[in-house]
Amino acid sequence: MSKIDPIFAAVTAPGTPFEIEEKDGLRFFVNAPSDLNQLIESARRFRDQACVVDFDGPQGERRLSFADMFAWRDRLAGHLGIGRGDRVAICMRNRAEWIAAFMAVMKLGGVAVLLNSRGSAGDLLSMVDEVTPSLVLADAERAALLREAGYDGRLLDMSEPLEDRSTVEGDGLIARPDDPCAILFTSGTTGRVKGAVLSHRSLITGLLGTQLTGAMVLHNLAREYGMPVEALALKLPPQASLLVSPLFHISGLGSGFLAPLLSGGKIVIMRRWNAEEAVSLIERERVTQLSTVPTMLWDMVHRARTVEADLSSVRNIGSGGQALPLNLLEAVQALCPHAMIGVGYGMTETSGAIAQAVGADFLRAKASAGRVLPLVDVRIEGPSGNVCGVNETGEILVRSAMLMTGYWNRPDDTAKSFTADGWLRTGDIGYQDEDGYIYIVDRAKDMVISGGENIYCAEVERVLSEMPQVTECATFGIPDDRLGEALVAVVQAEGLDELSVIQWVAGRLAPYKAPTRVAFSRDPLPRNHAEKINKIALRALWPELAGKN
Structure with missing residues (x-):
């Protein structure tokens, strides 16, 4: 969504509903x-x-x-x-x-x-x-x-x-x-x-x-x-x-x-969320669009196949929170042949999505979280405060008219979240490519340091999600006497064993980024109120899950 895109230029031209102006470094909708x-x-x-x-x-x-x-x-x-x-x-x-x-x-x-x-x-x-x-x-x-x-x-x-x-x-x-x-x-x-x-x-x-x-x-x-x-x-x-x-x-x-x-x-x-109800409502009400997370999409796919539901009315499916596994993407496209699938990246503090990719834009970079939206500025900042270049990994900072004004009655927390020049620190680690796509590597506080090496869980999870048999997965660190922390993985999948999962990651990333242990769950992974995988709960379950291997 570049400003030189002729369609963008036409849709945001002077006098249109989406006319844009810039003031004090921020872009606004004039009308x-x-x-x-x-x-x-x-x-x-x-x-x-x-x-x-x-x-x-x-x-x-x-x-x-x-x-x-x-x-x-x-x-x-x-x-x-x-x-x-x-x-x-x-x-x-x-x-x-x-x-x-x-x-x-x-x-x-x-x-x-x-x-x-x-x-x-x-x-x-x-x-x-x-x-x-x-x-x-x-x-x-x-x-x-x-x-x-x-x-x-x-x-x-x-x-x-x-x-x-x-x-x-x-x-x-x-x-x-x-x-x-x-x-x-x-x-x-x-x-x-x-x-x-x-x-x-x-x-x-x-x-x-x-x-x-x-x-x-x-x-x-x-x-x-x-x-x-x-x-x-x-x-x-x-x-x-x-x-x-x-x-x-x-x-x-x-x-x-x-x-x-x-x-x-x-x-x-x-x-x-209830997959049976969702499939029934989509078919009966001729639902054309929905926004959900990969786990819910899997539920929907399995239920629709079971009852042979007609989901052809769906035209738009938005997903966020984690990369879409390739086999899930294929299954959704088979059930909803007219649907354009999209991803988005945002947070409460940004009033919604700050990056999106829909349809062909999404298919060009399926592992991304979308392209930065026109009224948003993003910069990637390294540990020393340096601004990173293209494809260099660091913390994602955002500046936009979409940003919150602060946290209610918490001036100290607000001050920690913003830079002196008004950029919001997202706490997410990622990079931006030459086409403006954002790739989320991990949460700043969720990084595992193993043997002195930084391992970004989201990067490993993205590679795991590319395994055709994997429904969902999560990685996190557990205490280790030798390494300080050891990366482990919990996977919901069929037809896989621990060694095949470890070798899959080691063959696509640096070997030290491969999980040292893999546990398998027959049930969907636990989630918090935001429908994100709850790694605190998974850590508590780890001894039980690992003991079943």
């Missing part, structure tokens, strides 16, 4: 609104189109049009009793009430605090105490947990019916771009949980950046087919997205909810 509510309001125009499909309402299945959702949003706003800038915690699993709650908070100029609904009573109370919200909007289960934990603040149980009340309009003021819009808690598996503060500008820039990527894909397809963009758009089936990620994650909030809402698409809500 973007300053307030997220203005962007949400633009979706009213879809009126009677299907907006949300939720199968877990008080009376069962619910189908809500855009008009229904906005009417619900306006009705709910009359019950919140908040003012501009007030923090409102949303503590619910994925459901239509969550979407209505977020829209209502935005309407009144509040700051939406997104709590991890999968947390324990103590976890929920800790997050609430961290941000001291004026109001908590919860479902019945989470409301009970908070009260059980001792929360005595104002709470509205969204599971109970709302009485009719005249709509309360906002104060008429429009938020400034740098005003806080939402607080999302980071999902790290170690250290303190922190609330990343996202401004209206950062969220809007991320959303419009996603739309820009979609527009460029459409223009490229139109050029490939030799037809006008407008004619191609008319031939595309109605957009329907399967909401898989939790709404309290940036992926769920952005690509799962707000992006489809703004484009007039139908949002099909899943409470949590």
Whole structure:
């Protein structure tokens, strides 16, 4: 996605919706609104189109049009009793009430605090105490947990019916771009949980950046087919997205909810991942796009094969978190022949993806995390602070209008995360090639030092994932008297033994990077709330897994 790309130049030309300008070293969308509510309001125009499909309402299945959702949003706003800038915690699993709650908070100029609904009573109370919200909007289960934990603040149980009340309009003021819009808690598996503060500008820039990527894909397809963009758009089936990620994650909030809402698409809500339900919903609702992780894709493939499901409606599949094994890629393409597969790289602190590759762009570099997006600057920094060259490995730093403003009430953590000149330290180790593709090698804190050599787990895992028999894998270090740390691997696969796995890695990387031991798991590897492989849990399981070999 270079600036000299003729399609990029046309789509972002002066006067277009995606016109870009630069100010103080950052690039912005010239015509973007300053307030997220203005962007949400633009979706009213879809009126009677299907907006949300939720199968877990008080009376069962619910189908809500855009008009229904906005009417619900306006009705709910009359019950919140908040003012501009007030923090409102949303503590619910994925459901239509969550979407209505977020829209209502935005309407009144509040700051939406997104709590991890999968947390324990103590976890929920800790997050609430961290941000001291004026109001908590919860479902019945989470409301009970908070009260059980001792929360005595104002709470509205969204599971109970709302009485009719005249709509309360906002104060008429429009938020400034740098005003806080939402607080999302980071999902790290170690250290303190922190609330990343996202401004209206950062969220809007991320959303419009996603739309820009979609527009460029459409223009490229139109050029490939030799037809006008407008004619191609008319031939595309109605957009329907399967909401898989939790709404309290940036992926769920952005690509799962707000992006489809703004484009007039139908949002099909899943409470949590279930392969049988996912395959059924895709087939019944004619789902055209979903974002997920490789493990979920494997589940979907196996289930679809078992029941001979028709998944041909799927046009776009986004994946992140780890490289797609080649055999998984082939299996998905066989089930979803019309689908363009893509990858993305981002984090809560960047309001979503900062690198993406879709379709042919992805197939050119399947091991990458995507190409850096147009409104993002990336630099790779070595251990001494030097800027690395092309294909040189170091920590990935990011600068963009998409970045968070900081961590809520944690100035020291914020200061450690940014350089003096405004670059965010991602904590990820990687490199960028000459075409702008980013390759993630490892997390800075997840590197194994074995015999004085640095081994990047993600690099080894990428090579392991290229074995046709491997479904998923993870590597990590365990204490070793001679080496300090020894790299070991846990693999879910069929038809492999320990020696064949070790030799596969040793034959493709330096021999010292090969795992010293390999354990096999018949079950999917454990995952955390972000659906990332939980290496803390795997380390605890290692003696048991290794003993079975």
